[in-house]
Amino acid sequence: MADEERGDRAYLQPPYRIPPRDRDEILAGLNLDLMWEYAAMIQYIQHASMLTGPEYVAVIEEELEHAQDEHEHSVILTDLIQYLGGVPTVEVAERATSPDNATMIAQDLQAEYEAIGRYLTRIQQLEAVGLYDSAQKIRNIVVVEQNHAIDLEKALGIRRAGQP
Ligand SMILES: [Fe+2]
Ligand SMILES: [Fe+2]
Numbered sequence: 001m002a003d004e005e006r007g008d009r010a011y012l013q014p015p016y017r018i019p020p021r022d023r024d025e026i027l028a029g030l031n032l033d034l035m036w037e038y039a040a041m042i043q044y045i046q047h048a049s050m051l052t053g054p055e056y057v058a059v060i061e062e063e064l065e066h067a068q069d070e071h072e073h074s075v076i077l078t079d080l081i082q083y084l085g086g087v088p089t090v091e092v093a094e095r096a097t098s099p100d101n102a103t104m105i106a107q108d109l110q111a112e113y114e115a116i117g118r119y120l121t122r123i124q125q126l127e128a129v130g131l132y133d134s135a136q137k138i139r140n141i142v143v144v145e146q147n148h149a150i151d152l153e154k155a156l157g158i159r160r161a162g163q164p
Helices: 003-009 020-050 054-083 101-128 132-156
Strands: none
Touching (some): 020 054, 020 101, 054 101, 054 132, 101 132
């Protein structure tokens, strides 16, 4: 690296300083989210292969699209974790599967519900320390997770209207 370049970098001022305790908590949370994104991607790929029957053809296509979305989310999270000063994990959370079609879809739906809950917590944590830009990235992800949940609820025949 040229001396001139190093000199230029000395002037760099990051846009925010996060209290170390808050930063550690947020990074631990984002790495947990990442482990579950990796797991969701694997689970969807496996379920898409194992689902069978004419009524599941459309669901199989959807599950493969979800797997691609979870891959994208993983990349958004790894970049965000690195940007905030952490090291993205290579650990993978638990995966679930079943020989039964409807059970697999229910496992996927439960995973989406849990992901939405974790992301809503993450948005609160990020906004509490003024990281509105990072919170926006998580908002973009959680909107996709909600759509995944809607797809799976429809596949399972769950109608929420009229429910208490
Ligand atoms: Fe995701
Ligand atoms: Fe999802």
